[in-house]
Amino acid sequence: MSEATYEIQEEALIRGDIAEYLNRHETKDLLRILTCGSVDDGKSTLIGRLLYDSHMIYEDQLDKIRKDSKIYGTTDEDFDPALLTDGLKAEREQGITIDVAYRYFSTDKRKFIIADCPGHEQYTRNMATGASTCNLATILIDARHGVITQTKRHSFICSLLGIKHVVVAVNKMDLVDWSEEKYNAIVKDYNAFVSRLGFSDIHFIPLSALKGDNVVDHSENLAWYDGPTFLHHLEHVNISTDRNLIDMRLPVQYVIRPNLDFRGFSGTMASGVLRVGDAVASLPSRQTSKIKAIYGPDGEMDEAFAAQAITVTLEDEIDVSRGNMLVPVNNIPHLGNEFEAMVVWMHEEAAEAGKSYLIKHTSSMVPGLLTDIRYKVDVNRMKREKNADSAGTISLELNEIGRCHMTLHRPIAFDPYEKNHTTGAFIIVDRLSNLTLGAGMIVDRVVSKPAHKKAPVSQNIVKSHSLVSQADREKLLNQKGSTIWLTGLSGSGKSTVAQELEKELIAQGRLCYILDGDNVRHGLNRDLGFSMEDRTENIRRIAEVSALMNDAGVIVISSFISPYISDRASAREVIGDSDFIEVFIDTPIEVCEQRDPKGLYKKARSGEIQQFTGISDPYEAPQSAELTVKTENMEPTAAAELIIDDLRSRGLIG
Amino acid sequence: MSGYNLSHLKQLEAESIHIIREVAAEFEHPVMMYSIGKDSSVMLHLAQKAFAPGKIPFPLLHVDTQWKFKEMYKFRTLIAEKYDVDIKIWINPEGKDQVSPFSHGSEKHTQIMKTDGLKQALDHYKFDAAFGGARRDEEKSRAKERVYSFRNEFHQWDPKNQRPELWNIYNAKIDKGESIRVFPLSNWTELDIWLYLLREDIPIVPLYYAAERPVVEREGTLIMVDDDRMPLKDGEIPMQKKVRFRTLGCYPLTGAVESEAETVEEIVQEMLLTTTSERQGRVIDGDKSSMEDKKKDGYF
Ligand SMILES: Nc1nc2c(ncn2[C@@H]2O[C@H](COP(=O)(O)OP(=O)(O)O)[C@@H](O)[C@H]2O)c(=O)[nH]1
Numbered sequence: 001m002s003e004a005t006y007e008i009q010e011e012a013l014i015r016g017d018i019a020e021y022l023n024r025h026e027t028k029d030l031l032r033i034l035t036c037g038s039v040d041d042g043k044s045t046l047i048g049r050l051l052y053d054s055h056m057i058y059e060d061q062l063d064k065i066r067k068d069s070k071i072y073g074t075t076d077e078d079f080d081p082a083l084l085t086d087g088l089k090a091e092r093e094q095g096i097t098i099d100v101a102y103r104y105f106s107t108d109k110r111k112f113i114i115a116d117c118p119g120h121e122q123y124t125r126n127m128a129t130g131a132s133t134c135n136l137a138t139i140l141i142d143a144r145h146g147v148i149t150q151t152k153r154h155s156f157i158c159s160l161l162g163i164k165h166v167v168v169a170v171n172k173m174d175l176v177d178w179s180e181e182k183y184n185a186i187v188k189d190y191n192a193f194v195s196r197l198g199f200s201d202i203h204f205i206p207l208s209a210l211k212g213d214n215v216v217d218h219s220e221n222l223a224w225y226d227g228p229t230f231l232h233h234l235e236h237v238n239i240s241t242d243r244n245l246i247d248m249r250l251p252v253q254y255v256i257r258p259n260l261d262f263r264g265f266s267g268t269m270a271s272g273v274l275r276v277g278d279a280v281a282s283l284p285s286r287q288t289s290k291i292k293a294i295y296g297p298d299g300e301m302d303e304a305f306a307a308q309a310i311t312v313t314l315e316d317e318i319d320v321s322r323g324n325m326l327v328p329v330n331n332i333p334h335l336g337n338e339f340e341a342m343v344v345w346m347h348e349e350a351a352e353a354g355k356s357y358l359i360k361h362t363s364s365m366v367p368g369l370l371t372d373i374r375y376k377v378d379v380n381r382m383k384r385e386k387n388a389d390s391a392g393t394i395s396l397e398l399n400e401i402g403r404c405h406m407t408l409h410r411p412i413a414f415d416p417y418e419k420n421h422t423t424g425a426f427i428i429v430d431r432l433s434n435l436t437l438g439a440g441m442i443v444d445r446v447v448s449k450p451a452h453k454k455a456p457v458s459q460n461i462v463k464s465h466s467l468v469s470q471a472d473r474e475k476l477l478n479q480k481g482s483t484i485w486l487t488g489l490s491g492s493g494k495s496t497v498a499q500e501l502e503k504e505l506i507a508q509g510r511l512c513y514i515l516d517g518d519n520v521r522h523g524l525n526r527d528l529g530f531s532m533e534d535r536t537e538n539i540r541r542i543a544e545v546s547a548l549m550n551d552a553g554v555i556v557i558s559s560f561i562s563p564y565i566s567d568r569a570s571a572r573e574v575i576g577d578s579d580f581i582e583v584f585i586d587t588p589i590e591v592c593e594q595r596d597p598k599g600l601y602k603k604a605r606s607g608e609i610q611q612f613t614g615i616s617d618p619y620e621a622p623q624s625a626e627l628t629v630k631t632e633n634m635e636p637t638a639a640a641e642l643i644i645d646d647l648r649s650r651g652l653i654g
Numbered sequence: 655m656s657g658y659n660l661s662h663l664k665q666l667e668a669e670s671i672h673i674i675r676e677v678a679a680e681f682e683h684p685v686m687m688y689s690i691g692k693d694s695s696v697m698l699h700l701a702q703k704a705f706a707p708g709k710i711p712f713p714l715l716h717v718d719t720q721w722k723f724k725e726m727y728k729f730r731t732l733i734a735e736k737y738d739v740d741i742k743i744w745i746n747p748e749g750k751d752q753v754s755p756f757s758h759g760s761e762k763h764t765q766i767m768k769t770d771g772l773k774q775a776l777d778h779y780k781f782d783a784a785f786g787g788a789r790r791d792e793e794k795s796r797a798k799e800r801v802y803s804f805r806n807e808f809h810q811w812d813p814k815n816q817r818p819e820l821w822n823i824y825n826a827k828i829d830k831g832e833s834i835r836v837f838p839l840s841n842w843t844e845l846d847i848w849l850y851l852l853r854e855d856i857p858i859v860p861l862y863y864a865a866e867r868p869v870v871e872r873e874g875t876l877i878m879v880d881d882d883r884m885p886l887k888d889g890e891i892p893m894q895k896k897v898r899f900r901t902l903g904c905y906p907l908t909g910a911v912e913s914e915a916e917t918v919e920e921i922v923q924e925m926l927l928t929t930t931s932e933r934q935g936r937v938i939d940g941d942k943s944s945m946e947d948k949k950k951d952g953y954f
Contacts (some may be wrong), residue, residue: 015927018919026849028660028662132821256708262708266705308660308668309675355714376727434827450861
């Protein structure tokens with residue numbers, strides 16, 4: 001192309017029917033593209049070419065570039081598209097900081113935002129910054145040089161930041177005689193190393209950014225390639241399934257209180273879908289309520305989904321403030337103050353294990369420690385590297401990536417970055433200089449993880465079918481297997497009631513069995529502590545055992561504090577709604593504390609026991625238990641009667 | 655699941671609202687710079703959405719050079735009522751009623767009444783965060799601008815000391831006396847602004863629409879004779895021309911373009927069919943110092 005002439009995109013439509021043109025452009029979607037490549041691979045040229053060929057350049061700008069091309073141009077051509085983006089060379093000369101630059105263009109299909117990352121020493125920091133908001137990465141390869149170390153490095157960072165779509169632009173095909181063999185060899189090389197990186201979609205396109213072949217228009221020279229052109233691919237790549245629409249997360253940014261009757265919680269939907277009437281819990285308090293109304297930018301709506309900025313009101317007056325997160329009661333993220341994360345370090349002053357920083361995660365800023373740097377990643381070889389210095393400590397230098405263990409002063413609600421970019425990402429801020437030092441992606445929480453958590457049910461386990469059914473066993477016993485789930489504070493009287501109930505049921509000829517802390521914690525659940533995760537796991541196992549015993553026809557009396565609504569809800573799910581009798585042993589905490597049969601409250605008050613339900617860990621009272629028993633002014637035997645009457649009325653015992 | 659998609663405009667809207675809420679939550683004394691232009695109109699509209707049904711929890715600030723178009727002042731009053739906001743108006747007392755683009759030249763006028771005036775106002779009210787309507791697509795040098803742009807206690811912008819911005823997590827930590835400029839419209843383009851004005855039916859100053867106006871031509875630029883403070887040169891007679899303005903600033907420094915466009919649709923149509931870029935109408939950009947220098951000095 002020697003004479004750059006200006007053409008207006010969609011000129012006929014603009015002239016003929018501007019309203020239709022605007023209508024089409026209003027509804028198009030958005031694709032964010034990261035461009036990476038080493039210096040001189042042709043990145044500026046490619047971006048300039050896109051801007052030019054999609055006609056986003058004005059005549060006066062073009063004029064200037066034609067003039068500049070004669071002076072500064074890097075090519076013999078009259079027109080050097082690289083100059084459109086104010087190339088890196090010029091910036092170096094002027095001493096301007098090398099940074100991510102954002103460029104904009106659009107076609108009638110999509111609006112595009114390009115995060116343009118210079119292929120400079122600062123690559124890691126800049127690439128991570130650019131990649132954090134992008135849907136797709138363009139990796140440039142100079143056809144003459146093929147896959148080089150930097151190609152791998154760039155690909156690795158893209159995968160670390162969770163980019164799912166990659167376009168490998170094999171550039172400068174004109175300089176290798178448009179050779180299909182050369183191109184195929186590069187494709188093969190790239191595929192060989194990239195398979196480990198977990199991109200869901202990789203696309204290769206041979207092109208010449210300088211001449212324009214396959215950028216916007218198909219190329220005669222590359223007739224052997226029958227895939228889409230670069231722009232066509234960008235216009236059509238499907239990103240609608242990238243978002244997490246499963247796990248509803250609403251980090252609260254701001255509380256709106258225009259008057260006493262309205263208390264709205266504002267935030268941007270991190271993921272999932274939220275509907276009016278949904279039962280939600282606020283983390284970390286775990287208080288629950290229901291969504292009363294949802295307001296979006298256009299007013300009230302029935303449902304909201306990921307990336308919308310909304311305000312919700314709740315049915316109940318519970319404490320919610322900035323930094324809290326609203327989540328579904330039956331799908332909660334991890335709540336904890338320890339996790340492991342991949343950290344990209346972005347500052348000259350190295351990260352040090354044992355140093356304290358500020359961590360900003362969704363809408364909360366929490367002080368915390370970088371407890372440990374487990375290992376560094378050798379970005380070039382995409383392998384972990386153990387690089388302890390002589391003193392045994394590891395530090396993380398500018399542009400290095402490491403796996404770190406973080407310990408915060410307060411718990412936050414988080415998900416692994418892989419599942420949820422918004423609730424799995426954080427930045428690290430210096431407590432003195434206030435600068436942003438690093439960025440982290442949460443890999444997982446830190447708990448000595450029992451294998452059961454990770455392992456999904458193996459494909460090889462097939463439920464075998466018994467020749468005898470639950471109904472057969474129940475007929476034999478003249479009762480229905482069911483679970484009486486006693487929940488309440490420590491000292492509320494669960495065990496006493498359970499024992500009376502057991503005695504009475506046996507006396508009436510019913511086969512029953514008590515599951516409680518004494519017989520479960522010492523064996524089956526010996527490996528669990530009292531963290532939130534462990535409590536949840538404790539309850540899960542108990543529910544599974546109860547379900548098996550019910551299947552055997554046995555009446556189970558489960559007596560556990562089981563403080564969390566969500567855990568009891570999942571127990572109910574495991575056991576089956578009709579066989580699950582939730583009994584709330586409702587005793588005021590003052591009374592329990594007075595009783596204090598095991599002296600536990602005293603220890604909890606003095607801080608000797610931590611995470612004690614009712615004192616330092618929440619108890620979520622049931623909202624709709626099958627039965628509520630107030631033990632305060634009632635004999636245990638009377639309580640047992642009450643429960644037996646209830647079982648009878650439900651037809652669970654004859 | 656495919657029903658849950660957002661158009662680019664709805665995404666931009668949500669992101670801007672997110673930014674506005676973050677700033678309102680994390681800074682003690684935020685303010686929204688209000689220039690009365692179309693980008694300010696969009697920004698204000700987004701702020702209203704961010705806090706509805708509540709009120710916008712911060713004031714607006716108009717740094718008044720005393721040389722804006724009459725219609726802009728009228729519009730300013732209208733807007734204060736419509737959005738129920740407090741608009742603080744600041745006129746640099748050192749230049750008040752003295753400095754004019756005619757007597758002091760455009761560069762000095764802008765420096766004193768706009769750049770210095772802005773710093774004075776920020777200091778006076780102790781604002782620690784100021785929203786601005788600048789977009790990255792406006793100018794090459796803005797392509798790297800952060801959403802949160804840090805200023806030291808002297809309002810200086812140090813290009814080497816800007817913080818990396820990842821995801822939608824913004825670092826709002828500053829020391830006393832320091833401040834930030836926030837650009838919630840960073841990712842919007844000129845076309846996006848117009849599409850949104852149209853979609854939302856947002857009022858803008860009528861000067862954006864073509865109408866018969868008295869203008870004189872100076873060095874190839876059409877300048878509107880907005881009041882009788884404008885000294886006419888010998889033999890210069892204002893002529894009535896159908897013109898509109900692409901950007902609004904001080905009337906003696908803002909070039910008009912001849913146009914027939916009387917609606918937003920027609921403006922966009924003209925905009926797309928012309929081949930000159932937007933900022934040409936603004937006389938001050940022809941000045942020597944680059945945008946980069948102006949920014950270092952605290953100009954928006
Ligand atoms: N022959 C040829 N040269 C190219 C092509 N793309 C870029 N170049 C040249 O390669 C050099 C570096 O390009 P540039 O876009 O500045 O690279 P960047 O550093 O990645 O931005 C310039 O001289 C370009 O003109 C291409 O497709 N073919």
